[in-house]
Amino acid sequence: MASGSAAGHSTLKRCLGVLRDAKNDSEQFAALLLVTKAVKAGELDAKTRRQIFDAIGFTFPNRLLTSRQPPAGCPEDTFRALGLTLLACFCTDPELAGHSQILNKIPTFNDILVSPRNPDSTSMVDDVYQCLSAVMATTRGPRELVTKGTVSALCQAYLNGSYGSDRALTLLLGLLAVAEARCWQRDAPHLLAVLSKLSDDFLKAEDMTKFELCEVLPHFIPLSPPLTQDSQGCECLHRLYKGLANVLGSKLSQSQRDPALKLAACLVQACGSEWIPAGSAGSKFLALLVNLACVEVRLTLEEPDPLEVEGKKEVVTACYVLIETGIQECLREEKPLLEEVQKMQLMRIMEEAFGAVMFYLRQVKQEELQDPFIFASVRILGAWMAEETSSLKQEICELLPFLVGYAKKLFKEGSPAGSLPQPELVSTEGSGLPRDALRFLLPGFCHLTAEDRPRDILISEGAPALLCEYFLHQWEVLMAEPTSPTPLTSTEMSLQTACGIFLNLVVTAPDLIRRDKTFSSLMELLLKALPLLLPQKDRLVLAANVATLGLMMARILASSAVLRDTQSAKDFFGAAILFLSQAHTSQADPGSEGLVVAVSPAYMDTWADIQELWFLGMQALAGSIPLFPWLPQTILQTRWLENLSELLTHVSPASVDFELISAFQGVLVELARASRPCRDIILSHQGGEWANLYGMAALEQCLSEQ
Numbered sequence: 001m002a003s004g005s006a007a008g009h010s011t012l013k014r015c016l017g018v019l020r021d022a023k024n025d026s027e028q029f030a031a032l033l034l035v036t037k038a039v040k041a042g043e044l045d046a047k048t049r050r051q052i053f054d055a056i057g058f059t060f061p062n063r064l065l066t067s068r069q070p071p072a073g074c075p076e077d078t079f080r081a082l083g084l085t086l087l088a089c090f091c092t093d094p095e096l097a098g099h100s101q102i103l104n105k106i107p108t109f110n111d112i113l114v115s116p117r118n119p120d121s122t123s124m125v126d127d128v129y130q131c132l133s134a135v136m137a138t139t140r141g142p143r144e145l146v147t148k149g150t151v152s153a154l155c156q157a158y159l160n161g162s163y164g165s166d167r168a169l170t171l172l173l174g175l176l177a178v179a180e181a182r183c184w185q186r187d188a189p190h191l192l193a194v195l196s197k198l199s200d201d202f203l204k205a206e207d208m209t210k211f212e213l214c215e216v217l218p219h220f221i222p223l224s225p226p227l228t229q230d231s232q233g234c235e236c237l238h239r240l241y242k243g244l245a246n247v248l249g250s251k252l253s254q255s256q257r258d259p260a261l262k263l264a265a266c267l268v269q270a271c272g273s274e275w276i277p278a279g280s281a282g283s284k285f286l287a288l289l290v291n292l293a294c295v296e297v298r299l300t301l302e303e304p305d306p307l308e309v310e311g312k313k314e315v316v317t318a319c320y321v322l323i324e325t326g327i328q329e330c331l332r333e334e335k336p337l338l339e340e341v342q343k344m345q346l347m348r349i350m351e352e353a354f355g356a357v358m359f360y361l362r363q364v365k366q367e368e369l370q371d372p373f374i375f376a377s378v379r380i381l382g383a384w385m386a387e388e389t390s391s392l393k394q395e396i397c398e399l400l401p402f403l404v405g406y407a408k409k410l411f412k413e414g415s416p417a418g419s420l421p422q423p424e425l426v427s428t429e430g431s432g433l434p435r436d437a438l439r440f441l442l443p444g445f446c447h448l449t450a451e452d453r454p455r456d457i458l459i460s461e462g463a464p465a466l467l468c469e470y471f472l473h474q475w476e477v478l479m480a481e482p483t484s485p486t487p488l489t490s491t492e493m494s495l496q497t498a499c500g501i502f503l504n505l506v507v508t509a510p511d512l513i514r515r516d517k518t519f520s521s522l523m524e525l526l527l528k529a530l531p532l533l534l535p536q537k538d539r540l541v542l543a544a545n546v547a548t549l550g551l552m553m554a555r556i557l558a559s560s561a562v563l564r565d566t567q568s569a570k571d572f573f574g575a576a577i578l579f580l581s582q583a584h585t586s587q588a589d590p591g592s593e594g595l596v597v598a599v600s601p602a603y604m605d606t607w608a609d610i611q612e613l614w615f616l617g618m619q620a621l622a623g624s625i626p627l628f629p630w631l632p633q634t635i636l637q638t639r640w641l642e643n644l645s646e647l648l649t650h651v652s653p654a655s656v657d658f659e660l661i662s663a664f665q666g667v668l669v670e671l672a673r674a675s676r677p678c679r680d681i682i683l684s685h686q687g688g689e690w691a692n693l694y695g696m697a698a699l700e701q702c703l704s705e706q
Helices: 002-021 025-040 046-056 059-066 078-090 106-114 119-136 141-147 150-160 165-204 209-220 231-248 254-271 280-301 306-331 340-362 372-387 393-413 437-448 452-460 463-480 490-508 510-515 518-533 537-556 567-581 607-627 631-638 640-650 658-674 676-684 687-693 697-704
Strands: 584-588 595-599
Touching (some): 046 078, 106 119, 119 141, 119 165, 141 150, 150 165, 165 209, 209 254, 231 254, 280 340, 306 372, 340 393, 393 437, 393 463, 437 452, 437 463, 437 490, 452 463, 463 518, 490 537, 510 537, 518 537, 537 567, 537 607, 567 640, 584 640, 607 631, 607 658, 631 658, 631 676, 640 658, 658 676, 658 687, 687 697
Antiparallel strands (some): 584 595
């Protein structure tokens, strides 16, 4: 064998010499046939392949690819085939595979895949796939393939079912794995056509192909654009629903059930529950999905065998996605998919699954904290704690030290867990950190800080200081985001929820606010934040949270340096007064010719979210007036008293409800007591008369005193 190989190399050397010194095309062609024969036989090592390239470069294969005159008696594609064989040989060298001379051949490779060809040209197709695979493995390769049209060529090659179509699918899967968004932006119709075929095959398959397709299909389900926006996409989804309903309704082995659950989770993540039809069949299917997911979680986590858990992390993460949908659907009131009985059954089953999740998290060792599966487990527990506050209270309290410690570790370290491979079922986009565990725990913490025992545990574990630091960080992230009337970002939502936690602490643990220095830093930020937020009309809910929290904290921290007659404090109160004073206006009453009080148009869309905050803010402002001697003067400068007097004078008293009258009276009484100029303004605008008209007895009495 060795002597034969040596003879082959000797022949190859002579051929390379002939290629270099050839006087005409026929001499070159003869030598080239020998070279390509050696290349095809796979007899060459990397060094020899490089020698071939050094001898002929790209110029000769380029000529072969463009030549249209085959040698006498040879097939039409002879030169082209030889050129492709040489390029496929060169592409085995990663450095050459990323060369511009190879990348600019991508359109040629695409053409060969989609062109009609005779049955003898299979070697050309093999060479093209070898070139494309090599290009895809380079740094620039995937982007070049997408921009130069390879996705549509691969889709057509797969749909044609011609030679090599299985390799076309493999390459498509590879491209979608590294450049899904770009692929769908450029080639959605072609990819939809492939998904259509795959979903049709999935529905019709009666053998193991069905489960193999469960592994392939998730790669063809885009997060954007949503499949539900397109009629062809909707048809695909319906076929997938029917196929999954058939599969999951049957007796399955674990190796069959796992890929089916992962496919279902992928569909849920991309389309929510919209792919599941309304009605009895759809509700039974959804209940079955969530039920199976809960069973899988319990089986894996209740008695965790480390090796078994390791192999099941991906499917359990998929089950978490399905369970989260179960939580959302159990809470859904408008057009619910589930019946009330199903909701009650599922809540009980999910409670058992979350018992298993908490049991598992209690066993986690310090060295395992970077595992993305721990993050996924904390994330789903956060979703449960956000909605279900009455069950598993004891277990949650026992786990709180771990949750706070875990969130703190990830926050402080900017955890590299974010860069580890994570089943593509848990997105962390939009979070200010690689793995922002706090973002998912905040809603649950908000509920828990309203209750004595969990609040005491959170305080003893240092959660308030951590939350203050987190708030400061998230504020920086928000300020770096472009402002636009887009849906609420996760950063904004985190800031709003954190405000809710701080409000609970202000009400229930004022001594903590007073003694913990981190709250002075938070107060300082709130003073600066509100004047920046208030002009941004699309951030009114966050502004309301910041205003109310700042006003309530100001009463506790009134003597602190940060609030002592500083310009930032005056700017904050000016902005807070603006927020409170502009919430109501007068408008024509359709039923009469008079005016009635109404929520201002700018506040109307968000009033349901900020109404309670507004009333709390009014209360806090009233409580702040005696504490800040300069505050009445700030209020006078805004002309709020004149505007409020005018409003109450002109609207029908019946249109002003008792709670609103009480809120106005609380502020007016404090102003009249604290400031003679304020009292005079109220009196000069018929304050005595409308105070009597609205039943503001405390204000009447205050105004009548000398």
